[in-house]
Amino acid sequence: MSAPLLADPLGGPTDPTVIRNEQTGQWWMFYTQRRSSDTGEGVAWVHGSRIGMAVSDDGARWEYRGVAKGLDPVNEHGPNTHWAPEVAWDGSQYHMYLTWIRGIPSTWAGHERRIAHLVGPDLERWSHQGFLELSSRYVIDAAVARTPDGLLRLWYKDEADESTTWSAVSTDWHTWTVEGQAIGGAPHEGPNVFELDGWFWMIVDEWRGQRVYRSDDGVNWSAQGLILDSPGSHPEDRQVGRHADVVVLGDQAVAFYFTHPEWDGSNDVEQQAGALRRSAVHRARLRVDDDGLLRCDRNVPADEPFIF
Template identity: 55%
Template sequence: MSAPIFRDPIEDGAADPVVVRREGTDEWWMFYTNRRAGAEGPKFSWIHGSAIGLAMSIDGGASWHYRGTVAGLDDPADTPGGNTHWAPEILFAEGQYHMFLSYISGVPDDWRGIPRTMTHFTSPDLVRWTRVGPINLSSRRVIDACVFKCPDGRWRMWYKDEAAGSSTWSASSADLFDWQLEGRVLAGSPYGDPHEGPNVFALGGYYWLIVDEWHGQGVFRSDDTRLWKRQGLIGADPGAHEADQRYMRHADVLAFRDHAAMFYFTHPEWDERSQAEGPPDVAARRTAIHQARLTVVDGVLLCDRDVPAGVGLLG
């Protein structure tokens, strides 16, 4: 129970998953940050230079199969293949697919002072991507977009602003192309808990926002996607499987009638509590994708990360 459902067979660094159904088929496509766990280089080089990996399921998420990496996402002004692609958000709307990608020029070896750009792409088929361009948001250090159609009829994007204490901000759009900045949604350091990876979904009569707090997923509830009240933390307690003992990190959620499927990643071999500065070696850098079942009981979001092997939650 709670065994990994996917590991990247080349880099072994799959992280930040997002899952989308290919319209008109039974195919589910998982896009993810393809971290380079074994890469040489100083400091944080290994977490940069990543492509976007792709896996597919044809059995409702019970099994996943590697399909390579996504081409054509580099800025035309940058050296092809020598850049950083993080945390894609992908959805189908208005007859086409949209990707909102966290993009960094080059392969930096540190975090500080490095611009990150939220870049929009479109596709007719999830394979061929056309670059629309960068989105002007609250700073030049924004990552981890989540986009959701809200009850006020507008699309809303939540994202992490690293230049504002790792807080969550939002922008809204009528058409997914023109975005208006709205402001800070959840405070980061020093006024609150720093976090990343916001994800919004509807389940059980409420809207939910989860964020990766690096010791589990912070949970917030809303009636309208505008005002959020903290409910608690999920994913801090270990799962039953030996490879699912670590904190749930950067998750994606797909909601269905009576449950939601949450896809998250872990570092199975990193002792996060005693090695807080980061993974100390290649083994600790390696990651795995897992799934969990979410339900709502009496207005409370419940998480079961001990899903038996071979069970698909997509549908």
């Protein structure tokens, strides 16, 4: 059964993304490091976050590696807010697409949210390349993949468009042209796109599990059901899985997601305030069944290596 994967010193790891280190062969996890015990006003504890890092040889045992540095523009001394990194390798260097907010707001509304682009020769040194000009300045949660037409596509949540997923295209990782809304319907966040079993898949977080979409071209999507909506068997994996990242190796795939292990599912935010602050990262197996549906198994043994 899926036990929490890492011990974060601040108790609030969310929005994980996992990538193989091309130099060492290890797996690196980057995540939003929420400040779960912060005593500031309102939702200041969700802001002011840095990007935590953890490293693993096998995908099962993770060692905390501190926080990523160099993620602010040179003229921004902070502290600022960093959320939901997306990290990709282009064959010669790494790219990070990072949700960036100035300062430490105490409210959800009233401030811009932008996606910053960073590059680095390894996973420890980053150089800020500026901000992407997208459909609004209230955008978060980038995901990147190359689609069959040869273009790079970036999907993201546009909060100015009722929290739907939009897309943009690029030929060089740096300059992006907005295409428009990719996924509408119910509000959601955290898109993640991957290839598995001959299809492109997108999962988005509807806060009641991950909605699944399938595509043959990475452009046109058809909806399926939910995954990570049913509890796992581990006592700290009983709530819905949130904001996930999927890593594919051949015909195998694993989803890394976060959940709130102490939350009882209540909508009483005041009563559950403490429980909603603590989070944990878990993993689950993914497969495509004979009917072309994406299936999920949350009950991965804690010591089982990444290669199932």
